[in-house]
Amino acid sequence: DRGKGENQLKDPFGIAVDPITDRIYVADNNAHRVQIFSRDGHWIRCLRDEQMLRPKLIDITYYSILVQCNYVVVKFNRSTLRKETIYKTNNFLSGICTDSMNVFVGCNKEIELMKLTTDLEQVKRIPLLTEFKREDTRLRDISLARDVIYVALTTTQYPIQAFSKEGILLRCVVPEDMLGTIRYMCLDTQLNILVTDRKSSDIKIFSNEGQLISKIGKKG
Secondary structure, rough: OEEOOOOOOOOEEEEEEOOOOOOEEEHHHHHEEEEOOOOOOOOEEEEEOOOOOOOOOEEOOOEEEEEEEEOOOEEEOOOOOEEEEEEEEEOOEEEEOOOOOOOOEEEOOOOEEEEEEEEOOEEEEOOOOOOOOOOOOOEEEEEEEOOOEEEEEOOOOOOEEEEEOOOEEEEEEEEOOOOOOEEEEOOOOOOOOOEEOOOOOOEEEEEOOEEEEEEEOOOO
């Protein structure tokens, strides 16, 4: 249900599933919290922190829960749910993904990645070397699969672009039947690309080459 109650969602954004407990974590953006539910929908608890304002996206590893907000990333211990550290930046952030060694966050306006250690210490900035963008192009989300970072951009010509971890463009994906810009994106185990289409208000599933496989939901 919609609302500010403990078991309600005011403005849900990102969602993630704990790989160990199978619990569902939801970034409740306008309520400045992360809500935790069991797989069958029962409310468990919420995460709050004074620096976790407008949480957008969540990434969960075997050891940590990473919550990406507009200008910070907050790291919680996955077992105790206690805050461990925080990363702050002046760049507006859009997207977060991890591998076994590093955390990557996307910078909305600069079209680049911040590479961090798992303790959220900045290692370096990685400009995304692509010619397929305009001055008003913005980075919307990122996802990592098999050492390739997929980036969702606001450009309608090449909305999904695949990069190496060094920022080198590998290829562009042009999804069929995309009516608007992508809000969020993820990849499944078969490397299919799942996106939320802001204009049609549905979820589209594409093959890794961009062919439309199916749609979920519809505009209400």
